[in-house]
Amino acid sequence: MRIRVRKKNLFYLLAITSSVIGAVVTVIDTYISLEYNINPWSLCLVIFIAGIVITFILSVILSIPIGGKPLGARIDPSFPGLRLLRKEEVPYQIMAGMGNAIATVGYFFIISIYQDPSTILSFFEVVILYLLITESIAEKNAPSMAEVESSIIVTFGAIMASFSFTGGLNLKGLLIVFLVLNPAWVVFSIYQRKLKLLRINGRHNDAINIRFWNLFFTTIFTAILVYFIDTKHFFAAIDALKYWPIMFLSMGTTFFSYIFYIRALGLGKASVTQAVKSSTIIFSIPLSFLLASYIPLSFYESIPQLVIKVMGIILVIMGVISFALTEVRAYIFIKAKTGHSSTDLINDIWAIKGVTAVAAVAGRYDIISKVRMRTLGKGYERIIRELEEINGIEKFEWHSILKEWEEI
């Protein structure tokens, strides 16, 4: 039996689960960088090579049918088993793979040239605002003012929570973050979302196949980049495969974090998903405390830093809550005037900001449309006023949604 849940709850559940697992990955990766003496370039490549192997093993295990459905359908109900890449996915996967490879190489470049890159890397959190700007330009549903405010709160909070007092700030490092790392991550996120929204054989694309094929392309692009940066790092990466158990642990855990992240991307905007995922910073703190007795991890260097960290964490929580609070949805039933093309009419309605679905129907009404907005006031300003301007609508009825359950 399939589960019917409230979509909003599911989105936050998935994004926060991904953050918790992501926090475990952060701790494992810190352990790898402290305990194993692998140069950053080789580490960057070896982690992907190990990643593709463990992801393949996990995907095959998750393809085993149990009770008529693959095991993986319990993590993502759309999962039909590991399959070959579809033609329509190839351009999106190439873009997502390039984005991931460039973002990763940019990250390791910063690690390789700066002794303490944490201050510079904290500006990676600004990627939420990059996503917001990209969505404002490219997507039909531009972010509302409340979303912009919440995003800024989360971004600043995340920077404060991850800021280090010991690391230096320099222009070159910041330029790499702002001009290479963040834009590449935006490409990675946007194309992963596009992949999740694709329909394969009439059903939603699944996160497990998306992740497997994304790693496939990312590994190829990363191998090419590392090879051209320095061939000796390329071969050192092959040698570092001897540490495969810890690499498998890191990338196996990452696999599950991404599955939930990609599923969340299919339900919400990329910017909001990224903002909720910033809570990884919060979850990594208790985990680091637990591991601190085994490996030398430091949480803060001074009391002022601790205060700033706590303030940052509070801002992240407040920002995420304010994202979740306000959203109004409604159905609009429309009766069309005779003599008007219903194709033109549904295209005109679809062009209105806030319209998430529009359907031409046979029955008492001619068109049923679903809309989403931040407040009912906005609904009037943005949607009803524009509907009234469309020629061809005889009358419409507004039904505000009070509560909704959707099939997952």
Add this chain to the structure above:
Amino acid sequence: MIKAYILVLTYVGNLKTVLEEMRKIENLESIAVVAGDYDIIVKVEVEELEDLMEITNKIHSIKGVKRTNTQVIEKEIRE
């Protein structure tokens, strides 16, 4: 694949029990409680028209449902 909206009107005081019963029905893509002329809007996705009839029958048989109005989707654009 056939998609449809089923608009449901309930008798006053029966909304909660109708919802509980409705959530047990298979093939419902979404169930929304709304404020307006109708009380519940159900979106259905089925293979054949006959399956749609079966779902409509199931909804009709729920105690507390006053009337339904089925709108079959001819064309849909969505996010």
